[in-house]
Amino acid sequence: MPGDDLVDADVVMDRAFTLGAPPDQVWPWLVQLGKHRGGWYLPGAVERAVPRRHRALRHLDPALQGLAVGDVIPDWGGADATFTVLELAPGSHLLFGSTRGRMQLTWCLRLQPVDAARTRLHVRLRLGPVRHRRLAAVVGGFVDLVTVACLAAGLEERLDR
Numbered sequence: 001m002p003g004d005d006l007v008d009a010d011v012v013m014d015r016a017f018t019l020g021a022p023p024d025q026v027w028p029w030l031v032q033l034g035k036h037r038g039g040w041y042l043p044g045a046v047e048r049a050v051p052r053r054h055r056a057l058r059h060l061d062p063a064l065q066g067l068a069v070g071d072v073i074p075d076w077g078g079a080d081a082t083f084t085v086l087e088l089a090p091g092s093h094l095l096f097g098s099t100r101g102r103m104q105l106t107w108c109l110r111l112q113p114v115d116a117a118r119t120r121l122h123v124r125l126r127l128g129p130v131r132h133r134r135l136a137a138v139v140g141g142f143v144d145l146v147t148v149a150c151l152a153a154g155l156e157e158r159l160d161r
Helices: 023-031 133-160
Strands: 011-019 072-074 082-089 093-100 103-115 118-128
Touching: 011 133, 023 103, 023 118, 023 133, 118 133
Parallel strands: none
Antiparallel strands: 011 118, 072 082, 082 093, 093 103, 103 118
């Protein structure tokens, strides 16, 4: 995957899911993903528990489509946590990088067509060095599983509109 060579990872979290839309329809949703941007796409049933000001967009916003390599996006991982866009290949993949203390990470979202009407979205998070590998893999893996499952359901709802 793009970015695999950038971090000597102690922990790798891989998730993938299939969406009922071609890559060109999924891509704009990924471009506007993020804190202070389109948000994190939760399914409606979950999002109703979130205060309105923190809910993700349910429409594409042309003002958020101008993402470029080098752009820095705030992250929910702490007050100073950010992601930097490292690679952007429209319709193919989006690669982010970040440094959290001494730990480096990459986060790649890769789109692959399944057929004319479906896309496989592969999400890979690589972390290293990690002091407590087992804890990061188990607890972090659980958090990653839940957040990516919510992303899958939230994206599918938005694409169905």
